[in-house]
Amino acid sequence: MSERPDRTLRRFLGYDMKRAFAAIQADVTAVLAPHGLRMLTYSVLTVIRDNPGLRQSQLSEILLIERPNLVLILDELEGLDWISRTRARDDRRAYELRVTLKGRRVCDRATAAVADHDTRMADGLTAADRQALHLALNRIESNGRSSHDDADQLSRP
Amino acid sequence: MSERPDRTLRRFLGYDMKRAFAAIQADVTAVLAPHGLRMLTYSVLTVIRDNPGLRQSQLSEILLIERPNLVLILDELEGLDWISRTRARDDRRAYELRVTLKGRRVCDRATAAVADHDTRMADGLTAADRQALHLALNRIESNGRSSHDDADQLSRP
DNA sequence: CAAGATAGTTATGAATAGTAACTAATATGC
DNA sequence: GCATATTAGTTACTATTCATAACTATCTTG
Numbered sequence: 001m002s003e004r005p006d007r008t009l010r011r012f013l014g015y016d017m018k019r020a021f022a023a024i025q026a027d028v029t030a031v032l033a034p035h036g037l038r039m040l041t042y043s044v045l046t047v048i049r050d051n052p053g054l055r056q057s058q059l060s061e062i063l064l065i066e067r068p069n070l071v072l073i074l075d076e077l078e079g080l081d082w083i084s085r086t087r088a089r090d091d092r093r094a095y096e097l098r099v100t101l102k103g104r105r106v107c108d109r110a111t112a113a114v115a116d117h118d119t120r121m122a123d124g125l126t127a128a129d130r131q132a133l134h135l136a137l138n139r140i141e142s143n144g145r146s147s148h149d150d151a152d153q154l155s156r157p
Numbered sequence: 158m159s160e161r162p163d164r165t166l167r168r169f170l171g172y173d174m175k176r177a178f179a180a181i182q183a184d185v186t187a188v189l190a191p192h193g194l195r196m197l198t199y200s201v202l203t204v205i206r207d208n209p210g211l212r213q214s215q216l217s218e219i220l221l222i223e224r225p226n227l228v229l230i231l232d233e234l235e236g237l238d239w240i241s242r243t244r245a246r247d248d249r250r251a252y253e254l255r256v257t258l259k260g261r262r263v264c265d266r267a268t269a270a271v272a273d274h275d276t277r278m279a280d281g282l283t284a285a286d287r288q289a290l291h292l293a294l295n296r297i298e299s300n301g302r303s304s305h306d307d308a309d310q311l312s313r314p
Numbered sequence: 315c316a317a318g319a320t321a322g323t324t325a326t327g328a329a330t331a332g333t334a335a336c337t338a339a340t341a342t343g344c
Numbered sequence: 345g346c347a348t349a350t351t352a353g354t355t356a357c358t359a360t361t362c363a364t365a366a367c368t369a370t371c372t373t374g
Binding site: 009017118 | 174282297304
């Protein structure tokens with residue numbers, strides 16, 4: 001086997017990103033586990049924390065999670081009494097999501113742990129490197145989104 | 158809903174990376190589909206193309222795929238006659254993996270398409286930006302790996 | 315008010331990933 | 345040289361995540 005057996009793939013951003021993300025995911029999963037959270041439940045909890053009264057469909061748009069998949073996650077968090085679903089007064093189909101006091105403590109502790117993890121994963125990068133990385137990732141995300149939008153526009157009457 | 162409903166998560170590299178990678182994945186999946194490939198089958202095919210005679214266990218180490226999961230992927234590629242499994246002469250437990258002529262054509266065309274896709278996803282980034290991004294991603298990957306290694310070293314007698 | 319749209323849910327399926335246990339072949343140690 | 349352990353590949357099974365269709369109950373609109 002040659003010394004760089006994945007040399008062709010290494011030229012692609014997607015490949016390096018998949019591997020870097022896998023490393024992050026493994027680490028953050030281990031960091032969150034003691035808090036009783038997974039990546040998915042943590043991000044849901046945090047977005048609700050930042051946006052009290054949020055509706056499930058808004059949450060699903062923010063985190064790009066299909067509505068049906070969100071239901072079970074919210075059931076789990078509600079079962080732990082970390083969030084509450086209360087019927088909206090102005091629209092009785094919808095729920096207003098809120099983080100409970102208990103959930104707030106869990107969320108804040110987890111956020112501190114994830115911030116530590118994030119710093120660790122960025123070890124060896126300067127603040128400027130990190131900033132550039134965030135910008136590049138946001139750029140790629142929006143490049144991806146805009147290619148979808150193009151297709152949508154073309155297929156629209 | 159506030160104007161940046163995921164502001165807390167946006168400070169974390171992992172979150173931006175998950176979203177950027179999701180964008181790449183959606184795009185590359187669409188790019189590969191006409192070639193009859195998925196991300197997984199494409200990367201397997203490409204690594205075999207770069208390393209004729211490779212063993213399944215080596216491949217699984219390179220691409221971080223568990224050996225059992227590789228079996229079905231190789232079955233699929235072998236069924237399409239894009240790769241061949243031939244018993245190794247020096248070790249009759251092992252297979253030597255090779256890309257067939259047919260597989261080579263598919264692989265090379267797919268690689269050209271993925272290279273295009275990669276350029277598109279990096280639109281708005283300079284060559285220096287791309288280079289820095291690769292470096293940062295490799296750094297993060299190795300930061301993740303070294304935290305695993307640390308644990309291994311501690312638990313070693 | 316009837317028709318259509320929306321919020322949440324249920325049921326279900328596909329893709330990926332992970333573990334345990336098996337077989338056949340090889341390597342090791344007495 | 346042979347028993348033992350290890351390795352390569354496989355099978356079977358499980359858990360997660362993600363995606364789609366269809367249902368209910370409410371709301372909106374013509």
